[in-house]
Amino acid sequence: MFTINLHNLIFHSYHGIHEEERILGNEFEVNVNLSFIADEYITTLEQTINYATVYEIIKQRMLTATPLLETLVQDLTDEIRAFDNRIKSISVSVEKKNPPMPNMEGSVSVHYKKDF
Numbered sequence: 211m212f213t214i215n216l217h218n219l220i221f222h223s224y225h226g227i228h229e230e231e232r233i234l235g236n237e238f239e240v241n242v243n244l245s246f247i248a249d250e251y252i253t254t255l256e257q258t259i260n261y262a263t264v265y266e267i268i269k270q271r272m273l274t275a276t277p278l279l280e281t282l283v284q285d286l287t288d289e290i291r292a293f294d295n296r297i298k299s300i301s302v303s304v305e306k307k308n309p310p311m312p313n314m315e316g317s318v319s320v321h322y323k324k325d326f
Contacts, residue, residue, distance in 0.1 A: 211298070212252075214261050216242045219268060224275040225282055228310050232275060237307040239319075240268055244290065245299040259294050267293055279304050283322035291326060299325045 219240040224232050252258050276282045283302045305319035
């Protein structure tokens, strides 16, 4: 089984339930790991999962404001799997770098894993 990882993808997006998040946005870091089984020795792009396409799926989805990170990670998982049904497992984490919480320094994240 192969695992392809896209790590530390940074986006400025407008996810969140607070009005200021929908206006100002926030910095988000996305990490995706996907696993697939290859029936043969991989020598061409068609025999693997094109991570450039996976990145474009993530980038496009990050443009759509979503109130909850839980919804966002589920949507990302479903959209990536829809691109290539050879994928057997996907894990997605989204980290909100500066959540608007009083007296909090740090970040919050949601992680989701799904096997197919």
